[in-house]
Amino acid sequence: MTTTSTPAPFTADDYRARMARAAESAAEAGLAGVLVAPGPDLVYLTGYRPTAVTERLTVLVLAAVQEPVLVVPTLEAPDAEHADGAAALTLRDWTDGKDPYAVTAPLLDVNGRFGVSDNAWAMHLLGFQKELPGTSYVSLTEALPMLRAVKDEHELARLDAAGAAADEAYGEIVKVAFAGRKETDVAADLAALLLTYGHSQVDFTVVGSGPNGANPHHEAGDRTIEHGDMVVLDFGGLKHGYGSDTTRTVHVGEPSAAEQRVHDVVREAQQAGFDAVRPGVACQDIDRAARAVIADAGYGEYFIHRTGHGIGVTTHEPPYMIEGEERPLVPGMCFSIEPGIYLPGRFGVRIEDIVTVTSDGGRRLNNTDRAMAIVE
Known part of the structure; x- marks a missing residue:
């Protein structure tokens, strides 16, 4: 069997640069920011892969005017803190019984248009629309199709x-x-x-x-x-x-x-x-x-x-x-x-x-x- 060395993990700086490029690309596309749900985009941008994807809201908020913020359920915060890219972002957690959309709303432009990762749950998108009726959304594949396309x-x-x-x-x-x-x-x-x-x-x-x-x-x-x-x-x-x-x-x-x-x-x-x-x-x-x-x-x-x-x-x-x-x-x-x-x-x-x-x-x-x- 051919053996190859295991590549070194991506660093916090790698993830910081990816998130910055995503935020800049969003601004160039006329978007107020990007909302990233659990899935390949979140792994690519932060290194975080939740152990279980449930109905509880987890979302990365990227915008050129602020530092990256990852909103997570409190019970999943310890895992998020150990993600490879955790040092490149701020964690904000919410506990069961609280409204996660109200917790996230202060991070968003109330009249902004946001790119949303394609695999975001409909219930979460509808939750944001209810909390912030002046916002609108477009899929990341449509808005930023080349987000992950060019490899280093x-x-x-x-x-x-x-x-x-x-x-x-x-x-x-x-x-x-x-x-x-x-x-x-x-x-x-x-x-x-x-x-x-x-x-x-x-x-x-x-x-x-x-x-x-x-x-x-x-x-x-x-x-x-x-x-x-x-x-x-x-x-x-x-x-x-x-x-x-x-x-x-x-x-x-x-x-x-x-x-x-x-x-x-x-x-x-x-x-x-x-x-x-x-x-x-x-x-x-x-x-x-x-x-x-x-x-x-x-x-x-x-x-x-x-x-x-x-x-x-x-x-x-x-x-x-x-x-x-x-x-x-x-x-x-x-x-x-x-x-x-x-x-x-x-x-x-x-x-x-x-x-x-x-x-x-x-x-x-x-x-x-x-x-x-x-x-x-």
């Missing part, structure tokens, strides 16, 4: 490690028996391998055999994998708090000429998407480059999803490689390139790497062979 060197190191661990898992899974076993058996092997190679969390293990591979988000089921099946393997999770996500399509025994042809087209499309990566190029141009290859080969109608998504503290986040997204690529952005062809009732093929934008192009974070592997 420490984040890139974590993503590199996650990608390498996923690669090692793939290197082992192609050695196991496929034929005669259920999709769920192979998925369990994949999950175990991700944990073996250092993942703390397994988010998904897609194993789509034969006709199931034509469903891009097929979950591993009870179908028994047969000799002659194409099998889509899409798997990932978190290592050191950052995501992995890779897809390879293998074949049980030798493929037919038609199956090999489809795989070759997807491989060429994936390469075209990667070759298009460089600073200043619009996100949609990555989608266009990959999609053109598939369309020119006559399979355009069978490529039924976007070409890619961002990755970081979650496995899906902005930016998205999709038609209509004109935002330019910036060094440090990380995203998937994962074109596919899905032939209903027959099989599917997808090939996916995580890529980061460099100063003059792109760099893959997944480096396993993209040729079709033959498994038993």
